[in-house]
Amino acid sequence: MWSKWHISFLLFLTAGFGLAQTDMDKQLAFSYYEEGEFDKAVIYFEKIYPEDNSSAIFDPYYQSLVYLEDFKEAHKLCKKQKKSYPEDLSLYVYDGLIYELEEEWDKATESFQEGIDQINKTTPYKSITGIAKAFEKRNKLNLAIATYEQASKFAGSSNMYLRNIALLYGRQGKIELMVNSLLDIIHDDPRYMVSIQSTLANSIDFKSNFASVDTVKTNLIKRTQSFPNKTIYNEMLAWVYMLSENYAGAFIQLKALDKKEKNDGQRIKDLGVTCINNEQYEQAIKCFDYVIELGDNQPYYREAKIYKISALKKKILERGTYTDEDLQELKQNYTESINQLGKSAYTAQLYRELAYLEGYYLDNPKKGITILEDLLTVPGINKKVQGEIKIELGDLMVVDERIWDASLLFMQVEKDFKEDKIGHLAKFKAAQVFYYAGDFDYAQGQLDVLKASTSKLIANDAMELSMLITDNYNMDTTQVTMQLFAAADLLIKQHKFDAAIQKFDSINAMYTYHSLNDEILWKKSEIALQEQNITAAIEYLEEIVKTYPTDILADNALYELAQIYDYRLNQPEVAANYYKQIIFNYQGSLFGVQSRKRYREIAPSNSSSDDIWSEPPHIEN
Numbered sequence: 001m002w003s004k005w006h007i008s009f010l011l012f013l014t015a016g017f018g019l020a021q022t023d024m025d026k027q028l029a030f031s032y033y034e035e036g037e038f039d040k041a042v043i044y045f046e047k048i049y050p051e052d053n054s055s056a057i058f059d060p061y062y063q064s065l066v067y068l069e070d071f072k073e074a075h076k077l078c079k080k081q082k083k084s085y086p087e088d089l090s091l092y093v094y095d096g097l098i099y100e101l102e103e104e105w106d107k108a109t110e111s112f113q114e115g116i117d118q119i120n121k122t123t124p125y126k127s128i129t130g131i132a133k134a135f136e137k138r139n140k141l142n143l144a145i146a147t148y149e150q151a152s153k154f155a156g157s158s159n160m161y162l163r164n165i166a167l168l169y170g171r172q173g174k175i176e177l178m179v180n181s182l183l184d185i186i187h188d189d190p191r192y193m194v195s196i197q198s199t200l201a202n203s204i205d206f207k208s209n210f211a212s213v214d215t216v217k218t219n220l221i222k223r224t225q226s227f228p229n230k231t232i233y234n235e236m237l238a239w240v241y242m243l244s245e246n247y248a249g250a251f252i253q254l255k256a257l258d259k260k261e262k263n264d265g266q267r268i269k270d271l272g273v274t275c276i277n278n279e280q281y282e283q284a285i286k287c288f289d290y291v292i293e294l295g296d297n298q299p300y301y302r303e304a305k306i307y308k309i310s311a312l313k314k315k316i317l318e319r320g321t322y323t324d325e326d327l328q329e330l331k332q333n334y335t336e337s338i339n340q341l342g343k344s345a346y347t348a349q350l351y352r353e354l355a356y357l358e359g360y361y362l363d364n365p366k367k368g369i370t371i372l373e374d375l376l377t378v379p380g381i382n383k384k385v386q387g388e389i390k391i392e393l394g395d396l397m398v399v400d401e402r403i404w405d406a407s408l409l410f411m412q413v414e415k416d417f418k419e420d421k422i423g424h425l426a427k428f429k430a431a432q433v434f435y436y437a438g439d440f441d442y443a444q445g446q447l448d449v450l451k452a453s454t455s456k457l458i459a460n461d462a463m464e465l466s467m468l469i470t471d472n473y474n475m476d477t478t479q480v481t482m483q484l485f486a487a488a489d490l491l492i493k494q495h496k497f498d499a500a501i502q503k504f505d506s507i508n509a510m511y512t513y514h515s516l517n518d519e520i521l522w523k524k525s526e527i528a529l530q531e532q533n534i535t536a537a538i539e540y541l542e543e544i545v546k547t548y549p550t551d552i553l554a555d556n557a558l559y560e561l562a563q564i565y566d567y568r569l570n571q572p573e574v575a576a577n578y579y580k581q582i583i584f585n586y587q588g589s590l591f592g593v594q595s596r597k598r599y600r601e602i603a604p605s606n607s608s609s610d611d612i613w614s615e616p617p618h619i620e621n
Helices: 004-034 038-048 055-067 071-084 090-101 105-117 125-137 141-154 162-171 175-188 190-203 210-226 232-243 247-261 266-277 281-293 301-317 324-341 348-360 365-375 383-399 403-416 421-436 440-450 456-473 479-493 497-510 517-530 534-547 554-568 572-585 592-602
Strands: none
Touching: 004 038, 004 055, 038 055, 055 071, 055 090, 071 090, 090 105, 090 125, 105 125, 105 141, 125 141, 125 162, 141 162, 162 175, 162 190, 175 190, 175 210, 175 232, 190 232, 210 232, 232 247, 232 266, 247 266, 247 281, 266 281, 266 301, 281 301, 301 324, 301 348, 324 348, 348 365, 348 383, 365 383, 383 403, 383 421, 383 479, 403 421, 421 440, 421 456, 421 479, 440 456, 456 479, 479 497, 479 517, 497 517, 517 534, 517 554, 534 554, 554 572, 554 592, 572 592
């Protein structure tokens, strides 16, 4: 006689066996499905489905029937699934696709439309997006749009599905419809501006797709005219101009916006900073002038004054085509701003830049030194900035022929900031002093330590100077020439260019073929650029490329030539040729990334790889 315990145990074993069998059936079903044996897979899916009709089973079961062209059973399966999951409107798409395979087009359309018509005010968001995504997956974009339009009728917000619709318009290439749909969203709720900007930026290449960018701009301009009180459109238009690198256009829009809202110029100040970062110095100055003209009682007045001088300095000095009048004008701007804003930690940067101008461009290092020494007595300047000022002071002492005073200052900063980037920079500067003095062994020992610096720039500079010493000092006959070279290098630092040239020439006179010859040409090109003798600089650099194409400075020379033609001479088509040589002939160059980026920007679209540009023209100074 069976006890209750025996019966329970038997039921447990039976249930366990049933679960095991179901798991085995699933494994076989999916195994056959993945191997493409759909006839065998269907047998097992048919067994499993009554117990498990989840999408994980339905989808491969449906696909297997479709592959076998058993359309009648596929329709039946869809009907069963609809009954079990009435909210899954994507099933109407599945059913319609079978009708298409049967070439029953009217029935297919009817099924698709029936799914859309099921949407009402109680339809869950998941069901709506489910059928829309099903249409999108099959590239039935008009039906996906119709789905969202139907859902919009019952949505609490008219904008709820506009982004979805806009993106579908974008996929169809209907850019104007996409743009207007997105703008309609922020028309009603400006809080979505950042989100809409992100959508547009992901949908349109603002630097190359000019037709689409024009569509965005045209529609925004129309809206600024139709809705003059909607400042969101001015802000959007400014954003488009900035993305297109049309900073003048952005300035016009932000200025209009600032006046409409009676703001304090913050947006325009920020635009000015962006212009500086993108080397648009004249436009940056216009931005800061606008903020300054708002009055000295405005919160960004002092910032604008300081930024304006920074932009003016970069405009004059970085292109290397300045005159004495330009330098005096720049000095006057510094002096006026300092007198107006006063001496404080806040204006320390102005003093530092004026000291640099005096020491390196107005040949008055003593004046620069006085400015920096005075600045170090100003209260409120934090320790790290003081360290930076001391390094700048040491550099000016080197220019003023006080190299050992400079060395002591560098060592002091190194001690104070041992594990900091500033400390590493000070250590490099100290090593340079010993290099200038001809103590190459000590200098190289310090440089070897700096090769592991966390600052890539300092590590690279240390490595370059170390290699210069290694390659030229340890050879049997080069100790004297290396000392002459280092002394000439110091003379360049001190702006004694004629004396430096004489020392370089004496090396050439002693050794016609010397390992330093390419370095000498490079240094002479540096001198020529500082003296604004562009023709001579180009000749020196071309000689490096021609005579020493496999040496370490060849790609440096090519990049410098590219920069000269690109920015100093405003001949980008010639510059592109040099960028191209770096890209193809010096693939490991540190300048590869910058060269490739700039080449894409300026290379003519109709150029061929065999005939790019002619020889660079002769440049008159």
